[in-house]
Each structure stands twice: as C-alpha cells, then as structure tokens.
Amino acid sequence: MCSLERIPAPVYEYNSHGRDILAVPSDSLNGRSIIYYIDNLSSDENQYLLYKITNNMEEAYLVETVKDTSALYSPIIKVSSPPPSFLKTSKVSTPNRYTGVGLRDLRSLSKLVAFRTIYEESTIPLFLSSNQSVEESSKAPSEDKATYILGTPMSTFDSVETNYFYYVTMSKTIDKCFLKFSIHKSNDPSFSNHIDEHGFIYLKIIQLDGVHPLLKV
Secondary structure (H helix, E strand, O other), X not given: OOOOOOOOOOEEEEEEOOEEEEEEEEEEEOOEEEEEEXXXXXXXXXXXXXXXXXXXXXXXXXXXXXOOOOOEEEEEEEOOOOXXXXXXXXXXXXXXXXXXXXXXXXXXXXXXHHHHHHHHOOOOOEEEEEOHHHHOOOOOOOOOOOOEEEEEEOOOOOOOOOOEEEEEEEOOOOOOOEEEEXXXXXXXXXXXXXXXXXXXXXEEEEEEEEEOOOEEO
16 A cells, blocks of 8 residues: 555554454545554564555565665554444445446546546555355356456546446456556556656556455446
8 A cells, every 4th residue: 555655654563353354444434444554463562554666566565763864664553442444344234335336448448537536636456356256156267257456536527425336347356556557648557567767657556365355347
C-alpha cells in the first residue's frame, strides 16, 4: 500500500484470536471500514515498514529507525485494544458487498482510474484476486478462462446507496507490480515493475490472497 504515496498510511499492529496482524484501513463500505491485512507477522521491536524499489524490484521489510532517504516509511502503530471494525466477522452479508461493474477491456479500466487519480490527486490502487466463480467450479479452469479479476472500488455516480467495483477479467495472473498507461499515446496499457519512464501514469497492483470477500461477479 506504500507505493506511489506521498505520505504512506500508518500500519496498525494488533492481536486477533492469537494471531499477530498488520493492517491498513483503506476504504469504507456502507459505513464500515475495509481493512487490508497480513497475519502471523509480528513487528517485534521494529517501528516502521520500509518500502522502496531497487533495480525494478519492490522491497518491503520492517526496521527500527528511519535512515534510508530513498525509501518510504509507514509508522507501525501498536494497538492494545482494536475496535470491532479491525476484527474479522464470521459472515459478510449481501448489503455489505460491492456491486460489480464488468468493463470491456484493460484500457477502459486504465482510463477510469487514471483520470480519477489525476484530478483527485490521490492514489487509487488496483486489486488482483481470484475469480470466485472459477474457484467454486468443480472443473479445473482452462487456460482461456477468466480465472483472475483486476479492478478497484470507486464511486463515479451521485449515489450513497450503491458501492461499485469496476473490474476486468483475466486468464492469467500478473507478475508485475504496476499498470502503465498514457493518456497522450495510443499504446495499450502494459504491466511493469518500474515507474521511471516519463509520460506515463502508474497504477499500483495489490494482490489479494484468494477471492475478494466483498465482491460477487
């Protein structure tokens, strides 16, 4: 979550059901916080999450102090009593899911997110997850079947009652960290591990573990 951010969000550390959690609140859905997390990872005495790109490779690890001026740092906030919104619920009801909006191609998704990023001057991440309909199928997925979903939640209509998730389906996973797109060139969007080419907008890709629990397509 640190990449492309001018000021990285704090990382909250707490214990839930005996597991160490590192979490970042990133969105809200019908008044409920959406928390992205990893578990079974303790910061111990470390106070920061360091993030940087070196030789087109992302690096992220926990450190005690801020020393590297070329890196981004998220402070680790150690929480003794997490609020209920930080804890997993046993079931997600239908009203607490995104309404999926399937897009025709990757260019449409890129334009939608890129223009919002430009004019709101805020970083909008793309989330990569498994396709739930494929995982629920008893048959092994074929190579040309849409086994992955790439998209993001976004409000583009004057509606407070519906939360939309715009996405494209993909037959193969993505081994790159960013989606590169230009509004001035006719080139198709492409995936990349570096963000140093001029004239492009870079959208970060966050890989989820399995299906997106709040999206039904």
